[in-house]
Amino acid sequence: MIFKQRFIKSISFALCAGAIAVGSSVAQANTFRIAVGDGAGGTQHELGLKFSEVFKEKTGGKHDTKMFLNGQLGDEQATVNDASMGLLDFSILAINNVTPFSPSVGVLTLPYMVHSLDDAMTLTQGEVGKQLVENTIRDAGVRIIGWAYSGFRVLTNSKQPVSSLADLEGLKIRVPNNEIMIDTYRAWGINPTPMAWSETFTGLQLGVVDGQDNPYITVSAMKFDEVQKYITNIRYLFSIEPLIVSESVFQSQPADMQKAILEAGQAATDHSAQWLVEQEDKIKAELTANGMEITEPADGEKQWMQQAIDQVWPKYYKQLGGKDNLNKILTSLGRDTI
Numbered sequence: 190m191i192f193k194q195r196f197i198k199s200i201s202f203a204l205c206a207g208a209i210a211v212g213s214s215v216a217q218a219n220t221f222r223i224a225v226g227d228g229a230g231g232t233q234h235e236l237g238l239k240f241s242e243v244f245k246e247k248t249g250g251k252h253d254t255k256m257f258l259n260g261q262l263g264d265e266q267a268t269v270n271d272a273s274m275g276l277l278d279f280s281i282l283a284i285n286n287v288t289p290f291s292p293s294v295g296v297l298t299l300p301y302m303v304h305s306l307d308d309a310m311t312l313t314q315g316e317v318g319k320q321l322v323e324n325t326i327r328d329a330g331v332r333i334i335g336w337a338y339s340g341f342r343v344l345t346n347s348k349q350p351v352s353s354l355a356d357l358e359g360l361k362i363r364v365p366n367n368e369i370m371i372d373t374y375r376a377w378g379i380n381p382t383p384m385a386w387s388e389t390f391t392g393l394q395l396g397v398v399d400g401q402d403n404p405y406i407t408v409s410a411m412k413f414d415e416v417q418k419y420i421t422n423i424r425y426l427f428s429i430e431p432l433i434v435s436e437s438v439f440q441s442q443p444a445d446m447q448k449a450i451l452e453a454g455q456a457a458t459d460h461s462a463q464w465l466v467e468q469e470d471k472i473k474a475e476l477t478a479n480g481m482e483i484t485e486p487a488d489g490e491k492q493w494m495q496q497a498i499d500q501v502w503p504k505y506y507k508q509l510g511g512k513d514n515l516n517k518i519l520t521s522l523g524r525d526t527i
Contacts, residue, residue, distance in 0.1 A: 220253045221278040221438075224262040224271075226286075226386055231410030232461060233281040233430055234258060236337040239460040240279075240432060244453035248446065254279070260387045266290075266366075273330035275437035281337065284429045285367040290329035294321050296509050296518060300373045300497035303427035308522050309338050310462060313429060317518055326436050334454030335432035337461045339404040340469050342428050344421040345413055345481075346400030347393065351421040353487045354378055354496070363389055363401040369505060373425065376500035377493065393417060404428045406465070409472045414479045421484050425497060432457065502527070 223241070227233040234256070241254040262268055265282035269290050272280055288295045296302065296317070303309050312318060313336045322333045344351060346360055357379050364370045366383040374381040382398050392398045393416040400417065407428070408414065432454055439447060477483060486493055506512050516526040 219251065220255050222262070223254050223256045223432075224260075224265075224268040224277060224280040224282075225256050225258045226260050226265040226268075226280075226282050227407060228259050228410050232337045232339040232404070232406050232428075232465065234410070235464050236335060236430070236432055236457050236461050237281055240335060240453050240457035243456040244449055247449040247452055252446070252449075264385055264387055269329060269331060269433065272433060272435040272438075275435050277435060278438050279432060279434050280331075281430060281432050283365065284431055285365050285370060287325060287329065287331075287333075287431060287433070288367060288369070290331075291321075291325040292328075292508050293324045293510060295369055295505060296515070297321075297429050298367065298369045298426060299505065299509070300369070300376075300425045300501055301494050302518075303429075304424070304522075306338055306340075306427070306462060306465065309336075309427050309429055311522060312518070314458070315521060317521060325433070330436050331433040332436050332439055333431040334434050334451055335457045335461075337430040337432070337458075338465050339406055339428035339430055340465055341422075341424040342402040342404055342426045343408070344400060344402045344423050345408060345417040346419050346421075347396075347417050348399050348419070350419050350482060350484045352484050354492055360400055361398045363392060363398040369501065370426070372501050372504060373497050376496045390416065402426075405469055405472050405476065409476060414476050414481050417481065419482050419484065420476070421486060423486050423490060423493060425490075425493060 223237050225233050225237055237256045241256070245253050262277065263271065265280070265286040266289060268277055268280035268282060269287060271277035273290070284294055284297050288298060297312065303312065326332050346362070348360060349356065351357060354377050357377055360379065362374060362379060362381045363384040364374060364381040365386065371381055371383065384392055384398060389401055390411060390413070393401065393413065401413070434450060439450065442450070473483070506515065509515060512527060519526050
């Protein structure tokens with residue numbers, strides 16, 4: 190028994206030492222790895238390109254980055270876990286994939302919390318954003334250093350135009366494995382299908398699911414127009430995609446490197462907002478030229494909004510710091526409190 194315990198301890202020590210060695214080599218690398226969930230041409234890729242350009246410039250060319258697109262380094266949630274252990278440097282991912290590790294960032298995925306790009310920028314770059322950064326360091330061992338703004342997640346499907354909630358009946362809709370987003374669709378009267386991002390295109394292609402929601406830019410970048418016909422221009426969730434760095438990797442850097450990382454992250458954030466404004470209308474036109482049909486939700490989306498807010502928001506008050514905290518956030522956006 191004693192031998193067995195010593196053996197287990199020795200194996201555990203070896204594994205830990207190996208992990209530390211890997212983490213150390215990552216921290217010392219001249220070329221930092223960036224995991225990217227989406228493909229080339231999307232908002233995540235654009236954020237990464239700008240970050241890499243500015244980071245290299247600010248380090249005098251001594252340090253560079255390499256992006257791995259389309260989830261080559263694992264699904265988005267796995268990259269958070271790897272970064273938290275110091276096994277990965279950077280990752281760009283949807284905010285809903287950070288929520289399981291740091292629940293307070295779920296405020297950014299509450300349906301109809303964000304009404305515009307200005308709202309998204311106010312929340313992420315103001316006091317709310319600063320607190321979310323601190324929370325993710327504390328909860329997940331990763332630091333948010335930049336934000337990509339991808340626009341509203343519109344609903345696409347291959348079956349029929351969808352204007353009202355009644356039109357959703359019978360459709361199989363893919364959603365991320367995110368409780369708030371799942372509950373939003375349930376509030377609309379359907380039971381969505383959680384599916385990994387890496388499986389989504391194939392799932393749509395094979396008819397495992399009929400539809401999904403993502404911003405116009407992502408629909409284009411992922412070539413969903415090849416397997417989807419109809420778009421419903423809903424505005425329930427503004428897609429915000431953070432650039433995270435492993436906190437252990439960040440803290441292992443000298444002060445000038447930390448400064449370069451943070452400044453490159455801010456430059457990439459500013460660029461992302463401008464890029465969205467410049468690209469979204471052009472991409473919508475391209476998608477319609479490729480045969481997609483855009484439908485506006487009935488009655489100004491009032492029924493969609495009312496059912497989502499009434500049924501989903503109260504369920505998450507406690508997780509998101511209580512009603513008082515949400516009211517502070519709403520006040521910061523110039524909106525009525527709850």
